[in-house]
Amino acid sequence: MMSDAKDGSTEGLVRSFKSLHSLSEFFIAEPGEERLSHLTFTYVDEDDNAFFGSATCAKRDPTLRLVNDSLKRIPDEDIFSIPPEDTTLADVTSRNGYYLKRPNLSNYGRLKGLNIIPKILLDEIQVLELLKKNPHPNLVYYLGSVIKRGRIIGFALTKYLQTIEARLRKDPASFDTIGAIKGIESAVEHLHSLGLAYNDLNPANIMVDNHDHVVIIDLGSCRPFGQKLISGGTRGWVEQNLDTSEKENDKIALRKIRAWAEGMIGSVEQDDQE
Incomplete structure (x- = not known):
């Protein structure tokens, strides 16, 4: 350590x-x-x-x-976008009580100078701006973007404390798994109705609040149908590398999520019997 x-x-x-x-x-x-x-x-x-x-x-x-x-030091222009005129500004006075999502910097060494990092950030913000006008209770709530030095340094989202996996491991018997799956499916259907596919559905991107309400977070790979993906899918939750944003990507992931949730409950019940 x-x-x-x-x-x-x-x-x-x-x-x-x-x-x-x-x-x-x-x-x-x-x-x-x-x-x-x-x-x-x-x-x-x-x-x-x-x-x-x-x-x-x-x-x-x-x-x-x-x-x-x-x-x-990374130059601001390499990672932070200039905000479009219609960008929602986050009405926050402190960094407490919400999650500030920043650009993913781990790949900066090979992406610097390509304008990819600020584009990924801005693409996700555009999806969140659309969802702010067309909200769904099972999709993360966007509070707005945070501007500094004339650029978007990140955006504010509602904060959740545990993933669906952590919740199921804690006390599966009291969790409404069927209702949770229905909420996840409803959120994905809502995205599809707006012409968007999520493209990275997996338990790490599904959070649970204190009332056991499930919320899908991290829309970094959510894009309009047919759009080329810079990144998408998580190993084990896709059947092939994802090149474009498609409904089928989400349908495959939903089947895997259902099977995973049933397996989680089944394994815990078996442990209890033993």
């Missing part, structure tokens, strides 16, 4: 590994195995300045000194 004082470093931006925005390993596929390529780490300070660094080591190996020496 990494320690904050592993190398005695007290200088630099990062004082704790827990304060990093991301810490990600990347692998190279080779015949019969995957080989570690490199590690990337990102950090965002109190003024929403973003930093990126990389190293040729595994997650367990970096020191705070290495991280701080490697981090370099």
